[in-house]
Amino acid sequence: MNSNVLQNKFNSIFDEALLNEIDTVGKLVSFKKDDIIIDINQPLTHIPILLNGNIKILREDEGGNELLIYFLEAGETCTMSLTCCMGTTKSKIRAVAEQDSTLIMIPVQNMQKWFHNNESWRNFIIQSYQTRFDEMLEAIDSIAFLKMDERLYNYLINKTKLHASKTLVVKHLDIAEDLHTSRVVISRLLKQLENENKIKLSRNKIEIL
Template sequence: MRKELEEAYGFLFEKELLDEIVENGTIKTASAGDKIIEIGEYVTGMPLLIKGAIKILREDNDGDELLLYFLERGDTCAMTLSCCLGETKSEIRAVAETDTTFIMIPISKMEEWTAKYKSWRNFVFESYHSRLSEMLDAIDAIAFLNMDERLMRYLRDKAKINRDETIHSTHQQIAYDMHTSRVVISRLLKKLELDKKISLQRNQIKVIDL
């Protein structure tokens, strides 16, 4: 775990803090599609990603999901931080986008390290700022972009996160993430293919216009 932790966070944290993370953190793994945090659960720790990617989703009153942002190696989730420090229930769902490895940090250490390590404080504040910016981008996309532009942006983000220009998702899975219907997604994907921005195959989408 130490080697992977240093590769992901060594440029952010000093040796003493890395030592404490190894000593107090719990390493966990999740397969693609696994739920890591569920809406309504009490959050008892904060994840530090060392491999893979996680998508953060919100849910409306009808149970429909909306993708807020992705987390990659070296990230943590600001929504999780808020729930931990406030000892409140989670308002988001975290799902492994790819096979993922992460370290769970207990609440008590999060508070202790905030006072003890400047690098940890900076990391927490920067995480809040980054996630807020990504949520504002998501709101702007919903408010100001046409659905085909939103879809193309989603496909580019997903290709970047997975480091693969070929996306392995069904039209229904994309519709869930974008809070719309499969019929709408299928129609828009066909339009993007005609515009030569993507190439469609069975349960696969190759992003040409990255």
């Protein structure tokens, strides 16, 4: 692995000894947009740390319908994967590349060892759990307390922050799948938001005003 990449991304997070170990045992992998990185019921032998790109974490019901849980950004890891790894169980989530993404895959045994003997790694994992917990509470609150138009607008705002752009290239069906509703509902609510001068619609593009 290119140690310069690690230094640039994580020198303020991990100590030098840990960076050297990650450089030795970590595997650098790349995924294209919409590639499945981790799938439901997949045995987990490695955990991902995202170097660049974005990843969405999804749950699936018995009917195969997906629900967006949270997004991962560069420098973050998936704590639901960590939980499965710590318990040596299969994945309970699906991780899909939102954009072309590059990750470091860390073997489970190293993750567990570092948690006990490296303070910088332990702090990173605890902070990751706190961040993801807060995001999952936000997702639960959104489902329980917000109307679909409010959920949709929050979703769009979060996507603009994630992509660092006020213009989103996205299909109505993709939004519907993320929010666990129908394309017809999303199209109607997007038109409603446009009439409220909150967004501007064009073919497969949404501009946040």
